[in-house]
Amino acid sequence: MKQAFILLLLTVGVTMGNGVNGGSDCVACTCIAAIQLQRKEEDLEKLCKKGPEGDLCRDFLIALKDALRKEGATPDTACLDLKFCNMETGEFCHLYPSPPKPPVTRDFPVVNAEPELCNSTVFEPICNLINNFANNHRAIEDIDGDGFSTIQTFRGSSWKGKDCSDIDKNIHPGRDSDGEFFIDSNCNGITNGEEDRLCKNTNKMGVISLGDSATAHFHIPAGWFEPDVLNFNHTRFAVENELDWPHFSWGTGHLNATWNGTITGPVDSLYLRMFGLNRCNHRDYQNIGVNGARAHAMNDIVKSMSRVRGMDSPALVTLSLIGNDVCNGHPDTVAHMTKPADFAKYMAATVEYLDQVLPVGSSVYTTGLVDGRILYDNMADRVHPISHVDHVVKYKDLYTYLNCLQISPCTGWMNTNATLRNVTTERATQLNTAWREEVPKLNLSNIRVAYMDYPLKAAVAEWNAQGGQTWELIEPVDGFHPNQIANSLFAQQIWKQLLQINSTQPGFIPSENPHNSEILAKFGDQGGY
Numbered sequence: 001m002k003q004a005f006i007l008l009l010l011t012v013g014v015t016m017g018n019g020v021n022g023g024s025d026c027v028a029c030t031c032i033a034a035i036q037l038q039r040k041e042e043d044l045e046k047l048c049k050k051g052p053e054g055d056l057c058r059d060f061l062i063a064l065k066d067a068l069r070k071e072g073a074t075p076d077t078a079c080l081d082l083k084f085c086n087m088e089t090g091e092f093c094h095l096y097p098s099p100p101k102p103p104v105t106r107d108f109p110v111v112n113a114e115p116e117l118c119n120s121t122v123f124e125p126i127c128n129l130i131n132n133f134a135n136n137h138r139a140i141e142d143i144d145g146d147g148f149s150t151i152q153t154f155r156g157s158s159w160k161g162k163d164c165s166d167i168d169k170n171i172h173p174g175r176d177s178d179g180e181f182f183i184d185s186n187c188n189g190i191t192n193g194e195e196d197r198l199c200k201n202t203n204k205m206g207v208i209s210l211g212d213s214a215t216a217h218f219h220i221p222a223g224w225f226e227p228d229v230l231n232f233n234h235t236r237f238a239v240e241n242e243l244d245w246p247h248f249s250w251g252t253g254h255l256n257a258t259w260n261g262t263i264t265g266p267v268d269s270l271y272l273r274m275f276g277l278n279r280c281n282h283r284d285y286q287n288i289g290v291n292g293a294r295a296h297a298m299n300d301i302v303k304s305m306s307r308v309r310g311m312d313s314p315a316l317v318t319l320s321l322i323g324n325d326v327c328n329g330h331p332d333t334v335a336h337m338t339k340p341a342d343f344a345k346y347m348a349a350t351v352e353y354l355d356q357v358l359p360v361g362s363s364v365y366t367t368g369l370v371d372g373r374i375l376y377d378n379m380a381d382r383v384h385p386i387s388h389v390d391h392v393v394k395y396k397d398l399y400t401y402l403n404c405l406q407i408s409p410c411t412g413w414m415n416t417n418a419t420l421r422n423v424t425t426e427r428a429t430q431l432n433t434a435w436r437e438e439v440p441k442l443n444l445s446n447i448r449v450a451y452m453d454y455p456l457k458a459a460v461a462e463w464n465a466q467g468g469q470t471w472e473l474i475e476p477v478d479g480f481h482p483n484q485i486a487n488s489l490f491a492q493q494i495w496k497q498l499l500q501i502n503s504t505q506p507g508f509i510p511s512e513n514p515h516n517s518e519i520l521a522k523f524g525d526q527g528g529y
Contacts, residue, residue: 019329029085036068077099140156144166148187161187173188175313186313188526202278206316210317211290211319212293212324221477246289248487266484270494283529294338295342295343296342305357310359334423337427363448370454378471412427
């Protein structure tokens with residue numbers, strides 16, 4: 001908990017990019033200033049630990065409080081004073097209502113005039129570590145190089161099934177076991193020579209999810225930002241996992257309970273449903289979701305998948321990029337959107353690669369983009385958690401603020417301009433049409449592929465039918481990503497689509513293993529996760 005603010009500053013910088021007018025540094029400072037302002041006289045310095053990190057933390061908070069004491073000060077003007085924010089474009093970006101007089105920057109000697117945390121000797125190694133595994137999308141600890149790890153975070157078992165031997169690349173989740181008596185070569189916990197009898201010819205099939213931050217399940221706990229709560233549980237875990245929670249996601253969620261106070265809601269996933277069909281699939285999941293991924297980038301990202309034809313079992317692969325090809329932080333956002341023909345070309349290239357490397361008999365379920373107008377329509381006038389006490393900041397203020405800093409995850413949809421929101425949806429629809437029409441033309445030899453529209457509307461309709469409100473499905477901190485409830489609903493709706501596909505393409509998903517009850521009785525949790 002004592003490292004929470006420093007980790008927050010690092011995380012915002014690494015995940016949001018630079019932008020203008022201070023960019024991500026400005027956001028981090030403003031958020032902390034807003035929290036300090038609403039806590040009034042209760043100091044945040046007690047959260048700073050000893051040592052160089054703690055000294056930096058305390059110096060920052062002391063200077064921040066001084067800046068907030070000035071007449072007419074807001075979190076925005078305080079961070080402008082401290083030079084975490086600036087006006088390089090001539091525009092004053094503000095989360096809180098703008099003061100009546102134009103702000104004038106003042107010098108505070110305690111804080112460096114160029115507070116780029118990742119350039120400091122203390123934090124540069126940490127930032128480099130985060131960037132390394134985040135860019136390579138492979139486990140930071142994988143001794144035998146088979147793509148699987150024994151640690152949980154840093155692209156470890158949160159993302160891919162836990163390795164049961166990190167010194168032998170022939171032992172890993174998803175391996176098509178030869179039924180060795182003493183070796184659990186696929187890490188599914190079925191041992192003592194029982195693998196052949198209980199699993200052979202049962203059509204084992206793992207789950208591999210390829211996608212963006214929605215696939216990875218990006219989530220920033222609201223408790224980190226609510227001034228009257230400040231619950232920093234699991235902060236380090238979240239940072240080490242890139243603020244993603246794949247172990248609770250719609251594709252590869254495998255833990256049966258979320259963490260109260262950090263992330264809450266039901267867990268359902270394609271992996272859990274495939275495991276329910278065949279317990280021999282235990283630990284056979286891979287989440288290759290990458291924050292910010294677009295169709296072109298996926299041509300390289302897919303190569304971090306760990307599946308070997310001739311050694312491993314077939315897989316059900318999902319390929320779903322639901323927004324980034326129309327979402328970006330540029331002010332001229334439309335000019336940076338992917339063109340329909342290019343989207344179809346890039347997506348086809350990924351599927352053609354899968355046809356080359358996946359075990360024969362694998363299935364690929366692919367979707368198009370969502371209609372992101374749901375965000376502004378349902379969130380704009382709601383109060384953001386950062387303003388949990390003073391009720392000043394609404395989501396439309398956050399959207400405008402991020403656009404001003406040019407670090408918005410989606411300028412087109414997170415925007416007060418209704419015309420631009422409609423144009424963004426129009427482009428998303430064009431991308432979907434291009435990809436939908438391209439799929440039947442693919443010349444594939446080893447895998448099956450099916451396109452379905454992403455079931456956002458069906459999930460919302462189901463939630464509304466249960467008496468829920470649409471805004472309850474959206475992440476409260478970023479006002480952009482689907483939350484835990486939405487992930488569970490997506491799993492349900494995508495499974496329905498898969499059953500529909502299976503009715504016309506038998507074998508797209510396998511039938512149930514008749515030995516499931518015996519496996520449960522003999523092997524229990526099969527070694528867990």
